[in-house]
Amino acid sequence: MKAIVFEDFSYRYPVPRDLGLALDHVSLEVEAGEFVGVVGPSGAGKSTLAQATVGLVPHFYRGAVGGRVVVDGVDTLKSSVAELAQRVGLVFQNPFTQVSGAKLTVFEEVAFGLENLGVPRDEMRRRVEEVLATLGIAHLRDRNPFALSGGEMQRLAIACIMALRPRIVVLDEPTSQLDPTGSDEVFAAALALRERGVTVVMVEQKVERLAEHADRVVLLDRGRVVACGSPAEVFSRPDLESHGVRRPVYAEVARRLGVAPGGRLPVTLAEAVAALGPVPALDAARLPEAATGPEAATGPEAAVKALGVRFGYLPGEEVFRGVTLELTAPGAVAVVGQNGAGKTTFARLLNGLLRPTHGVVLVDGRDTRDHTPGRLAAKVGLVFQNPSDQIFKSRTLDEVMFGPLNLGLPRKEAEARAMAALERVGLAQHARRNPYDFGLAERKLIGIASILAMRTPVVVFDEPTIGQDHRGVELVRSIVRELADEGRLVLTITHDMDFVASTFERTVVFRRGEVTADGPTRRVFASPDRLADSFLEEPHVTRLGRALGHRETLLTVDELVRAHRVARREAP
Amino acid sequence: MPSSGRGRGGGRQRGARMRALSLYVPGSTPVHRLDPFTKVVYAASVVAAGYILPDLRAVAVLLGLNLALLALARVLRRTWPVFAMTLFILSTVFVIQGLYFPGNRTVVVRVGPAAFYREGLAFALDITVRLYNLLAGTVALILTTRPSDLIESLVRRGLSPRIGYVMASVLQLIPSMSAAAAAIVDAQRARGMETEGSLRTRFRAYLPVIGPLVSSSLVAAQERAMALEVRAFGSRGPRTFLSEEVVPAYGPPVRFLAVAILLGSVAWRLVT
């Protein structure tokens, strides 16, 4: 029996009325035991597809339906979500909102669904023990669900679903809000399910991962299935980027070098190494070091200076035990490190939301202790990771004007700046819409616009690429570059190492409240061992370059392609 | 305004607030071991009896019984702060009623131009004794019962499990939404909002904080509702409980006694 069958399925949300079909005549079949990846740009209908598989679409939202979805032999329209829950489970993006909130321990939380279904007590305990072991979270059994890390919480969410013993599990971008460690944990969990014969459907932006593990990949755009086939087949499509999906780095390098054995690009690291072959061991032309770095600083006065900064939230538990860092405008600086390493705390020290217990933070020569954060906001713009922490206006334009008005600008000027900022993030034509009419990706752009509109000399981004699709990441990259070129200092906290490698000339690495590396990005990424020490991953490009035998640290696809061509040409 | 420090990642701070939130004092005294439902019956009965009994001296006896229970549960020290919260307002009750109670006839004492009357003071005393009985009865339940146990106990006895879910999840959401509110304050201050200064400035800061909290928490509510649905929350069949409830041998007699007190006070009221 097929695990999932979409038969000419269409769906429209009840509001807004003028919105088109979220899913447009989708036909799709998934075999039992398959691991299927789903890719597509934001707004393509990936989440709608995931929710249609478990019956939330249409039962939860209502709206209009055509065609049908049959899951494990059951028509979703004719069954309730609770009944379907024993056949198919869904794991959502946000680990936080999946915790029921009614239970005090992980063990009780997993049992919650079983209580709802009236499973006898002994059976319940047996099943909970079993899934905790399968997902490797048995040691967390007595912890409060809200006190877990993102990766742990997400595995708990999977455990809660698995306790109901569904034969099919759908995961909707389960790693998008996690750090690399958390992502690894969740991918391992998904693979453990597949090992046990569970059919897995995974919506995911991390294409390299899908390329490695998925049996098939579905490409979705504007509610339609554009392609469905093996990872090599789908990721080899020439029109992939026009559908808003990034090609795996390995495939992209091969494409640029014109290597496609049998018409298929290599999509994994191993395939790429096999197809491209190792380069002969020779010293290729040295690549230029990044132009600006701390040594090459030109500005007269550092824009931001932290001198011997010590800080702790609780007495006796210091996050920073003496951090000294000078950051000069203009420049784009990446701040990387594991969750809890102190990156976000550092950002809040810069705009005075937090004040050092010892040492000083100087912004444009001003001591942050002498000014309120409201005053410092004119100097340092901090874009929060979660746009929901700030949005409160019913019109996007008003939301973006809030900052400029707080700076004391006249309404006209504030509006002009807000419009310019919205233009920059590509939302100017939607200035009158409600920010919450958009998806998370656009709301994050609104958050960015609301800081850009304040035109601060220092801009700090906290995880701007999380939740963005390929186009979104490219937009953020161009904004970072532009701000730096305009002469500002841009600091960006991120876990996305490929983004760091291709965007920032300088990188600062935090580990447990200490700066363990600081310098030109190329030098920071030169030692894979040192990165691992700080719990960081190597960028995919850099890893491929090294695997191919290149001596230099290569940071972008362009560099790798160029170096590879040179090496081939000069080979004896 | 306090800063969250690190927004939603602030596990440690959240933990601290979580502990501070419940009035429950852990323990293993006979009062603690009593099942929550029995304690609810007891508290409801003595509080109701406190307002039904015609004779204030009987209420005083009841108050004494409650205080003895609190002593047995070793939570007397935690009871005083609850009583103290009402001290100020009760003292104003004595002053205002002593001076102006409509039934005032007999002057007890004069302080300068003001005359305090017996009737008003007696009325204030009546209010005070009954109020402390109410507080002591309620506190005997609250200080000795884990809120989540109380809710589960009520669900076992017919409270809708859906309402039970609602009550239990409030307790878990308070710390996490407080952390979210602190992050919002930070995000708005980062956009130049001031939280100190004139009353006008402070009023203007209210909406930018509560607004995002409302929107984001309702969006989260939608997501949580979906996550609950896929865990069969909407299931209509009979449900089961992970843990068993233990009712000690002295539970039923306590319930019987509580109901007897209530019925006795109703009877007393009817004959007088």
Next chain:
Amino acid sequence: MTKRPSPFVWNFTTVNLVLIPVAVVINFVGKYIAAALKLPLWLDSIGTVLAGFLGGPWVGAVSGAVNNAIYGLTVDPMSFWYLITSIAIGLVAGYFAYTGWTKDVVRAFVLGLFIAVAATVVSFPINMRLWGGQTGNIWGDALFATLLAKDTPLWLASLLDEFVVDLPDKVATVLVAFAAFRALPERLVVLFRPKGGIEKI
């Protein structure tokens, strides 16, 4: 045009149930923020009013009840005994929201008056029984004392004491709730107010 359904339709869907604890916590946090900003108001029923706006009178009423039950369990045991006041606030907010009183800010202001009246009418008998008629608010109790000194009946003094305290607070509460409600996208609002079933394409 379809006929407007009765405001008292019983719609405890999962999403409305999940709304209730969120509403209660908004009450908590709203009060906490008001205190932190040193505002001279409580603003502790914004969530209850919003629950009424979104889910209707019953959802509002249950939010009010759960609010005081939980507040009684965790912070102030006296709160139990004002459960019925919160229920009234939720009921009134829900009823009038479903009959069109959240269309504009003027109506929202009037709705604030209604809620202040409802809260007063329900609270003052409880104040009479528990506190001899006072509210514990300095300004309200000063009025109470003045009125008693002028031989006003106890019930009337108590009622006015409660009303002067409730009036500014409830009007401000409803206006804040209204502003937050207006900023919500329609997509979200319709989830709490089910109307119509699943259509066919």
